[in-house]
Amino acid sequence: xxxxxxxxxxxxNSMWPHQATSLEVSEVLASEKSKYQDILLFxxxxxxxxxxxxxxxQLTEKDERVYNENIVHIPIMSHPNPKRVLIIGGGDGGAxxxxxxHPSVEEVVMCEIDERxxxxxxxxxxxxxxxxxxxxxxxxxxxxxQYIKECADCSFDVIVSDTSDPVGPAEALxxxxxYTLLKRVLRPDGILCxxxxxxxxxxxxxxxxxxxxxxxxxxxxxxxxxxxxxxYGALGFLLCCxxxxxxxxxxxxxxxxxxxxxxxxxxxxxxxxRGVFLTVPRYIKNAM
Amino acid sequence: xxxxxxxxxxxxNSMWPHQATSLEVSEVLASEKSKYQDILLFxxxxxxxxxxxxxxxQLTEKDERVYNENIVHIPIMSHPNPKRVLIIGGGDGGAxxxxxxHPSVEEVVMCEIDERxxxxxxxxxxxxxxxxxxxxxxxxxxxxxQYIKECADCSFDVIVSDTSDPVGPAEALxxxxxYTLLKRVLRPDGILCxxxxxxxxxxxxxxxxxxxxxxxxxxxxxxxxxxxxxxYGALGFLLCCxxxxxxxxxxxxxxxxxxxxxxxxxxxxxxxxRGVFLTVPRYIKNAM
Numbered sequence: 317x318x319x320x321x322x323x324x325x326x327x328x329n330s331m332w333p334h335q336a337t338s339l340e341v342s343e344v345l346a347s348e349k350s351k352y353q354d355i356l357l358f359x360x361x362x363x364x365x366x367x368x369x370x371x372x373x374q375l376t377e378k379d380e381r382v383y384n385e386n387i388v389h390i391p392i393m394s395h396p397n398p399k400r401v402l403i404i405g406g407g408d409g410g411a412x413x414x415x416x417x418h419p420s421v422e423e424v425v426m427c428e429i430d431e432r433x434x435x436x437x438x439x440x441x442x443x444x445x446x447x448x449x450x451x452x453x454x455x456x457x458x459x460x461x462q463y464i465k466e467c468a469d470c471s472f473d474v475i476v477s478d479t480s481d482p483v484g485p486a487e488a489l490x491x492x493x494x495y496t497l498l499k500r501v502l503r504p505d506g507i508l509c510x511x512x513x514x515x516x517x518x519x520x521x522x523x524x525x526x527x528x529x530x531x532x533x534x535x536x537x538x539x540x541x542x543x544x545x546x547x548y549g550a551l552g553f554l555l556c557c558x559x560x561x562x563x564x565x566x567x568x569x570x571x572x573x574x575x576x577x578x579x580x581x582x583x584x585x586x587x588x589x590r591g592v593f594l595t596v597p598r599y600i601k602n603a604m
Numbered sequence: 605x606x607x608x609x610x611x612x613x614x615x616x617n618s619m620w621p622h623q624a625t626s627l628e629v630s631e632v633l634a635s636e637k638s639k640y641q642d643i644l645l646f647x648x649x650x651x652x653x654x655x656x657x658x659x660x661x662q663l664t665e666k667d668e669r670v671y672n673e674n675i676v677h678i679p680i681m682s683h684p685n686p687k688r689v690l691i692i693g694g695g696d697g698g699a700x701x702x703x704x705x706h707p708s709v710e711e712v713v714m715c716e717i718d719e720r721x722x723x724x725x726x727x728x729x730x731x732x733x734x735x736x737x738x739x740x741x742x743x744x745x746x747x748x749x750q751y752i753k754e755c756a757d758c759s760f761d762v763i764v765s766d767t768s769d770p771v772g773p774a775e776a777l778x779x780x781x782x783y784t785l786l787k788r789v790l791r792p793d794g795i796l797c798x799x800x801x802x803x804x805x806x807x808x809x810x811x812x813x814x815x816x817x818x819x820x821x822x823x824x825x826x827x828x829x830x831x832x833x834x835x836y837g838a839l840g841f842l843l844c845c846x847x848x849x850x851x852x853x854x855x856x857x858x859x860x861x862x863x864x865x866x867x868x869x870x871x872x873x874x875x876x877x878r879g880v881f882l883t884v885p886r887y888i889k890n891a892m
Contacts, residue, residue, distance in 0.1 A: 326626055334650040335833075336626040338614055362622040362805075379804075382885065516667075516832055517650075541883060542830040542838045544804055545623075549837010550830045576886065583885040591882025595829060597670065597871040598864065 319356060319371055320344070327373055331483045332517050332547040337373065339366060339545070345440050350432035353485070357440050363545060365440055367408060369433070369480060373545050375408055377443060382543045384410035384444075385584040386592065387553060390539065391474045391509035392418055393567040393589060394555070398473040401425070402501070404460040404489070406478035407433030412455075413447035415476070417579045424453050425472075427460040461488075461497065470501045477510035482521045490521065492528035495556070499532050505559045508533075512554035514547060515540050515600050525554055526604050534560035538604060539592035553592075565593045607644060607659055608632070615661055619771045620805050620835040625661065627654060627833070633728050638720035641773070645728050651833060653728055655696060657721070657768060661833050663696055665731060670831045672698035672732075673872040674880065675841060678827065679762045679797035680706055681855040681877060682843070686761040689713070690789070692748040692777070694766035695721030700743075701735035703764070705867045712741050713760075715748040749776075749785065758789045765798035770809045778809065780816035783844070787820055793847045796821075800842035802835060803828050803888050813842055814892050822848035826892060827880035841880075853881045 319325055326336045345357040345365065356368040364377030375383065388411050392398050399422045401415045407428035415424040424447075428434055434455070437445040447453055456463055464470060475498055482490040490512070498508055513521050522538065529536045533556040540552040555564045562568070567589050576585060596604070607613055614624045633645040633653065644656040652665030663671065676699050680686050687710045689703045695716035703712040712735075716722055722743070725733040735741055744751055752758060763786055770778040778800070786796055801809050810826065817824045821844040828840040843852045850856070855877050864873060884892070 324624075328626075332650075334628040334630075334648055336612075338616075338624040338626045340622040342622075360622055362620075540830070542828070542836075544836035544838065546837075548830075548832035549834075550832065573886075582887040585886040585889075587882040587889075588884075588886060591879045594875040594879025595883055596876075598861075598873040598876060599870040601873075601875075 319368070320358070325358065325366070325368070327371065327547065329371060329547075331481060337545055337547065339363065346436055348432070350430050352430045355432060355436060357436060366545070367437070367441065370484065372481060374480070375410065375444070376545045377441070379544050380410050380444065381583045382541065383551065384414050385581055386539075386541065386588075387411055387476055387478055387509055387511065388414035389581065389584040390553065390564070390589055390592070391476065391507040391555060392421070393569055393571070394557070394562055394564050395473055395507050396505060396568055399423070400472045401474045401476065402427065402472040404475065404477045404479060406476070408437045408441055409434070409445035409447050411476050411478045412450075412453055413444060414581075416447050416450040416452045417581070421452060425456060426453065427456040427458060427463045429457070429459050431457045461494065464497055464501055471503050472501055473503050473506055475502060475506070475508045477508065479511055482513050482518060490525060492532070495529060495532055499558065502558055505562070506557070507562070508556045510554045512538065512552050514550050515552055515596060516548040516550060519600065519603060522552065522554070523604060529554060529556050533557060535562050535564070537564040537593060538596065539564075540596050541592045565590055607656070608646075613646065613654070613656070615659065615835065617659060617835075619769060625833055625835065627651065634724055636720070638718050640718045643720060643724060645724060654833070655725070655729065658772065660769060662768070663698065663732070664833045665729070667832050668698050668732065669871045670829065671839060672702050673869055674827075674829065674876075675699055675764055675766055675797055675799065676702035677869065677872040678841065678852070678877055678880070679764065679795040679843060680709070681857055681859070682845070682850055682852050683761055683795050684793060684856055687711070688760045690715065690760040690763045692763065692765045692767060694764070696725045696729055697722070697733035697735050699764050699766045700738075700741055701732060702869070704735050704738040704740045705869070709740060713744060714741065715744040715746060715751045717745070717747050719745045749782065752785055752789055759791050760789055761791050761794055763790060763794070763796045765796065767799055770801050770806060778813060780820070783817060783820055787846065790846055793850070794845070795850070796844045798842045800826065800840050802838050803840055803884060804836040804838060807888065807891060810840065810842070811892060817842060817844050821845060823850050823852070825852040825881060826884065827852075828884050829880045853878055
């Protein structure tokens with residue numbers, strides 16, 4: 317509870333020093349220490365329910381669709397025929413909710429280490445956790461690395477790495493060894509889409525990730541977009557594909573606005589998909 | 605100085621309630637009340653020098669180029685042959701610095717009401733105010749509306765409206781009457797690019813502006829992009845053209861990376877130009 321001072325939560329953090337996103341707290345819904353992390357859920361009048369893990373904002377109801385729709389639909393719409401999807405992390409359920417929407421997708425395995433995040437999301441974030449009960453969803457509680465190493469004939473068309481930040485407990489998930497492991501369980505046209513930091517303060521990490529990804533995959537790209545409640549109002553995805561015939565900038569398949577309405581997809585569109593690869597500032601693109 | 609509490613500036617404001625951008629203050633450079641507004645300049649270790657007017661962050665050294673390059677280069681690169689440019693506001697000098705870079709541009713008139721912003725920018729923001737002394741620059745101290753009404757045979761290829769926010773003292777600059785006046789001094793292919801709020805909390809204002817702009821101009825579009833220190837990490841531009849042969853999404857002329865390097869343009873590129881029109885979330889685009 318010491319994260320909240322005078323009714324405000326300030327996201328002060330050594331990963332993004334000297335600045336913070338500040339949110340007024342109208343009600344604390346939950347504050348506990350799970351086996352893995354500090355979990356805080358509170359209400360804010362501008363953003364709705366807010367989920368904070370180890371002091372870092374993970375999502376708010378108002379803007380979660382920017383993140384969850386894009387981390388899922390960009391790789392899925394870039395794939396010719398995605399059937400099996402793996403989500404690493406994503407305990408709030410938002411990515412799962414999006415992945416099960418695609419008619420071609422037959423199964424979505426979500427592997428989350430912290431069961432309490434799932435339980436609290438079911439209680440306080442019904443708009444996100446709805447996907448847990450979908451017939452295509454298979455929820456695994458455990459360490460994703462262990463799961464991948466142990467599962468027999470494990471293979472996926474799309475892997476979505478929906479983890480916490482590259483500095484801290486999830487650090488190993490942003491290393492070359494981990495990407496090598498993920499490559500092994502990707503099918504021949506397989507696509508990996510990973511939360512990959514922020515262009516404004518993680519550039520060195522992004523450069524390192526782009527470098528080893530290019531050593532492992534013939535097709536690598538980076539997208540960035542505005543998410544109001546993430547530090548510096550921005551987040552980026554690293555996309556890798558085992559095929560050299562994929563151009564992430566151009567979705568392979570299309571969804572009409574009618575389709576998107578029916579699937580309740582509100583942020584993503586083919587236009588948006590193209591745009592997020594273009595809006596990397598030139599000097600940052602050069603540095604990549 | 606009451607804006608700074610325990611060494612932090614919190615941008616709390618009724619325009620964007622219940623949340624704030626918070627910046628640690630390492631040194632206050634200036635804090636005064638001009639004839640028009642409260643002016644605060646301070647140093648932050650992540651963003652460099654920060655300019656705040658009436659409690660609202662106007663720019664930081666780290667991210668000002670995203671705003672200043674785009675508000676100028678998007679309209680200028682969309683115009684077939686821009687020669688005369690008017691900047692409304694822009695007292696920090698950033699937009700002026702960018703506009704004088706274009707070889708075709710012969711004169712840039714900048715009309716700023718508050719001389720103290722110019723003087724303080726010259727003192728504390730040399731990277732922005734460099735353009736004031738450029739031979740193409742003509743700096744007018746005064747009310748832009750008055751200037752436009754009084755100047756004889758006044759006409760411009762590009763007008764950049766680099767003002768403060770749509771709620772508050774600059775409110776009249778976001779109204780139909782003002783746009784009607786600007787249209788009068790735009791040449792036949794003339795383009796107007798205006799700071800036009802934030803998609804996340806100004807949607808009603810944007811809708812109103814899009815509506816009256818479409819009544820006045822045959823070509824109207826809206827771009828949005830990530831600026832870390834603006835509320836919700838985002839800002840948008842409204843673009844209007846008197847010609848119906850302009851497509852803002854496609855720059856009419858091109859600048860190679862060599863050209864961009866030579867002109868010291870670091871964020872803007874043709875790619876970036878295309879991207880900012882695409883990354884409006886679908887449900888917000890529909891509402892426009």
